[in-house]
Amino acid sequence: MIHAVWVLRVLLSHWTRHRMQLATLLVGLISATALWSGVQALNQQARNSYDRAAATFGGGSTAMLVGYDGPTFSQKLFVDLRRAGWPVSPVVEGRVLISGHAFRLLGIEPLSLPAGTGSAPEIGQADLQKFLMPPGQTLVAPETLADLKLNEGATPQVNSMALPPLALQDNLAPGVLVVDIGIAQHILNMPDEVSRLLVGPQAGTRLPLEQVTGDQLRLAEAGAPSDLERLTSSFHLNLTAFGLLSFVVGLFIVHSAIGLALEQRLPMLRTMRACGVSARALTAVLVTELVSIALLSGVVGLICGYMVAAFLLPDVAASLRGLYGAQIPGQLSLKASWWLSGLGMSVIGALIAAAAGLYRAYRLPVLAAAQPYAWQKAQQRWLLRQGAFAIVIALVAAASLYLGDSLTSGFLVLAGLLLAAALALPVLLGGVLWLAQRGSVRPLVKWFWADSRQQLPGLSLAMMALLLALAVNVGVGTMVQSFSRTFTAWLDERLAAEVYLNALSDAQGEEIVAWLRRRPEVEAILPAWRTDVTLSTFPAEVIGFADHATYRERWPLIESEPGIWDKVHAGEGAMFSEQLARRLKVILRDHVRIPTAAGPWQVEVVGIYPDYGNPKGQIGVDVAALAKHWPDVARTRFGLRVKSEGIAPLVAAMREKFGLDSSRLLDQATLKADSTRIFNRTFSVTSALNAFTLGVAGVALLTGLLTLSNSRLPQLAPLWALGLTRRRLAGIELLKTMSVALITALLALPLGMLVAWCLVAVVNVKAFGWRLPFHIFPAQLVELLAIAMLAALLAACLPVLRLMRLQPAALVKIFANER
Numbered sequence: 001m002i003h004a005v006w007v008l009r010v011l012l013s014h015w016t017r018h019r020m021q022l023a024t025l026l027v028g029l030i031s032a033t034a035l036w037s038g039v040q041a042l043n044q045q046a047r048n049s050y051d052r053a054a055a056t057f058g059g060g061s062t063a064m065l066v067g068y069d070g071p072t073f074s075q076k077l078f079v080d081l082r083r084a085g086w087p088v089s090p091v092v093e094g095r096v097l098i099s100g101h102a103f104r105l106l107g108i109e110p111l112s113l114p115a116g117t118g119s120a121p122e123i124g125q126a127d128l129q130k131f132l133m134p135p136g137q138t139l140v141a142p143e144t145l146a147d148l149k150l151n152e153g154a155t156p157q158v159n160s161m162a163l164p165p166l167a168l169q170d171n172l173a174p175g176v177l178v179v180d181i182g183i184a185q186h187i188l189n190m191p192d193e194v195s196r197l198l199v200g201p202q203a204g205t206r207l208p209l210e211q212v213t214g215d216q217l218r219l220a221e222a223g224a225p226s227d228l229e230r231l232t233s234s235f236h237l238n239l240t241a242f243g244l245l246s247f248v249v250g251l252f253i254v255h256s257a258i259g260l261a262l263e264q265r266l267p268m269l270r271t272m273r274a275c276g277v278s279a280r281a282l283t284a285v286l287v288t289e290l291v292s293i294a295l296l297s298g299v300v301g302l303i304c305g306y307m308v309a310a311f312l313l314p315d316v317a318a319s320l321r322g323l324y325g326a327q328i329p330g331q332l333s334l335k336a337s338w339w340l341s342g343l344g345m346s347v348i349g350a351l352i353a354a355a356a357g358l359y360r361a362y363r364l365p366v367l368a369a370a371q372p373y374a375w376q377k378a379q380q381r382w383l384l385r386q387g388a389f390a391i392v393i394a395l396v397a398a399a400s401l402y403l404g405d406s407l408t409s410g411f412l413v414l415a416g417l418l419l420a421a422a423l424a425l426p427v428l429l430g431g432v433l434w435l436a437q438r439g440s441v442r443p444l445v446k447w448f449w450a451d452s453r454q455q456l457p458g459l460s461l462a463m464m465a466l467l468l469a470l471a472v473n474v475g476v477g478t479m480v481q482s483f484s485r486t487f488t489a490w491l492d493e494r495l496a497a498e499v500y501l502n503a504l505s506d507a508q509g510e511e512i513v514a515w516l517r518r519r520p521e522v523e524a525i526l527p528a529w530r531t532d533v534t535l536s537t538f539p540a541e542v543i544g545f546a547d548h549a550t551y552r553e554r555w556p557l558i559e560s561e562p563g564i565w566d567k568v569h570a571g572e573g574a575m576f577s578e579q580l581a582r583r584l585k586v587i588l589r590d591h592v593r594i595p596t597a598a599g600p601w602q603v604e605v606v607g608i609y610p611d612y613g614n615p616k617g618q619i620g621v622d623v624a625a626l627a628k629h630w631p632d633v634a635r636t637r638f639g640l641r642v643k644s645e646g647i648a649p650l651v652a653a654m655r656e657k658f659g660l661d662s663s664r665l666l667d668q669a670t671l672k673a674d675s676t677r678i679f680n681r682t683f684s685v686t687s688a689l690n691a692f693t694l695g696v697a698g699v700a701l702l703t704g705l706l707t708l709s710n711s712r713l714p715q716l717a718p719l720w721a722l723g724l725t726r727r728r729l730a731g732i733e734l735l736k737t738m739s740v741a742l743i744t745a746l747l748a749l750p751l752g753m754l755v756a757w758c759l760v761a762v763v764n765v766k767a768f769g770w771r772l773p774f775h776i777f778p779a780q781l782v783e784l785l786a787i788a789m790l791a792a793l794l795a796a797c798l799p800v801l802r803l804m805r806l807q808p809a810a811l812v813k814i815f816a817n818e819r
Contacts, residue, residue, distance in 0.1 A: 491672050
């Protein structure tokens with residue numbers, strides 16, 4: 001034990017003499033841990049919110065009975081099941097708007113609630129009389145009360161009806177309003193209907209479900225993922241992929257710093273081995289030293305990761321709320337597992353980054369370990385094997401592309417492409433530099449390229465980091481720009497009406513339509529009625545189209561049959577959104593049975609259209625056919641074609657006459673601006689992670705150059721002795737670094753295009769169900785190339801300045817040293 005302590009003290013003395021190396025090692029571990037833990041903090045915060053939402057009277061934590069054919073079913077089934085011995089409790093759920101903000105309204109029957117159903121025990125036992133007796137209570141979480149900007153006891157208006165007084169319930173999920181089931185049915189206009197039945201523990205015998213309800217209900221077992229988890233899983237998987245990429249790039253810094261430290265400590269290691277310290281004991285102490293540094297860096301990295309997560313949380317919350325309706329609290333609340341996993345990732349990452357160096361130190365003989373270039377020679381021997389391994393990984397990625405049919409396989413293709421390219425980079429760089437050397441005639445130029453090849457083992461990891469960071473920036477940037485261009489054009493086609501209206505009730509809708517028919521500036525009134533259905537367990541929305549030139553001329557279509565609109569308005573055909581068509585695996589001319597209130601309705605697939613940003617599927621049918629098959633559909637939504645000069649006066653007049661706020665009456669320009677704002681905030685998180693990754697790659701390059709700077713003097717001293725000035729030597733070193741960085745950046749551009757194609761054609765399709773058009777943006781490529789070269793220039797400045805200021809005596813000593 002005493003010997004181990006003395007060996008550790010000797011090893012630690014290296015860091016007191018090389019503080020810059022210690023700083024780069026700490027920066028690498030801190031940045032890797034910070035970016036990974038920051039992303040995981042965001043994911044954990046969101047998933048905690050999903051769990052709270054799911055635990056609110058059902059969700060994945062409770063077994064449920066749900067309808068086969070639609071989101072609701074008759075309340076009579078609840079009575080039949082209770083009589084048949086089933087311990088079920090009804091729940092009604094819907095969305096309501098209060099002051100322009102959307103909330104989940106839940107109606108419960110507390111007397112029959114199963115024990116352990118989220119917040120049910122507290123609501124079922126505490127103040128039950130206040131909840132059930134008039135005027136009742138509306139239970140809300142503190143976050144919801146803050147969003148409403150109301151005090152406890154207030155009675156907000158919903159659909160021209162007042163909710164019961166608000167009452168705080170601490171363990172409820174944000175964005176949820178809980179009332180008695182009768183009140184909810186009245187507000188949501190769902191008389192004698194329920195959304196689901198919660199199933200409690202079985203207390204006795206009960207009849208089989210099919211015998212009681214036939215094929216009207218199905219059992220969703222406890223533990224199934226909630227709708228929010230299923231809809232947002234791809235979003236969080238994307239965040240995790242970026243966090244993992246940043247973590248890997250940060251480990252390149254760690255690998256370079258540890259490699260330099262081990263190389264400079266070779267004489268020290270040789271001396272300790274000669275003094276009787278075994279290779280096993282020496283390696284154990286090196287591991288102990290590394291783990292200690294990793295734990296220290298991990299703590300700092302977790303603090304930085306918390307700050308990164310806090311910085312990105314508003315954008316992530318806005319994206320999830322805008323895209324999926326998920327309510328995420330604005331303050332981070334993290335579990336102990338997050339801190340422990342972050343420290344574990346820091347230690348595991350450090351050990352992985354140092355594994356090769358530790359293994360070679362353990363295996364190399366004492367005399368071989370005294371050679372200062374042992375690492376570079378060993379690394380050159382692995383070059384051909386590394387190239388072969390890159391080919392194998394590329395083949396695995398190709399097989400995943402051909403055989404895979406899931407989001408995981410899509411990310412496997414992307415990861416294989418990036419890993420194969422990174423491993424192949426040293427081979428490609430070596431080939432390019434060899435060709436340049438063969439084509440050179442002048443001695444100094446020939447030495448320039450030969451020396452650049454000799455530097456490759458030390459710079460390869462930094463160049464891999466630069467390649468990965470730049471390729472991902474190119475790929476993601478191209479995907480975002482392609483999406484932005486497509487999304488803007490799609491909005492122009494999709495939002496064809498000048499004004500969009502959602503009346504408070506059917507009666508008000510009829511009153512508004514009658515009033516609009518007398519307005520000369522109104523050119524057309526287009527019903528936009530819709531209802532929800534379930535197709536093969538996938539939630540979908542059925543929307544109705546009026547027979548009007550607006551849709552025939554402007555509605556975006558990916559593919560369609562001849563005479564598509566005639567078939568739709570005849571009630572024989574339907575248009576399916578791209579994501580729903582992919583989920584159901586239907587193509588043109590297929591026939592699909594749609595469950596309706598009047599019985600199954602078989603339609604032909606006559607068109608497929610893009611529906612970007614919608615987590616649900618969508619079916620477009622004739623509005624008259626919609627009203628025929630769903631007689632009780634809400635007739636409140638309309639699109640208005642209005643002369644341009646009459647838009648603002650019409651909106652103002654409607655708000656004054658009918659009391660419609662901005663959540664129920666919007667002009668086209670405002671709706672487009674809101675959609676674009678949600679789009680921009682969605683990808684602001686991606687842009688921030690891209691910038692972090694590129695910054696980490698720049699630090700990795702700086703670390704690699706600092707690693708080589710001390711070992712470069714034996715190559716530069718003879719040139720100085722032959723008459724080259726230190727300034728010219730510094731210029732040559734700068735030019736070599738910039739040349740290798742330029743070759744890497746140029747290779748990263750086509751790799752980035754492949755990454756973009758993979759994101760657009762593979763990952764995006766698996767994650768969201770739609771495929772984007774692929775565009776190339778030359779200006780963006782030039783900009784990223786310039787940023788990469790600027791990062792390389794900044795990283796090379798410090799080693800070059802140190803060389804320019806190097807004293808001649810240091811160069812003379814090179815010839816006296818034994819090397």
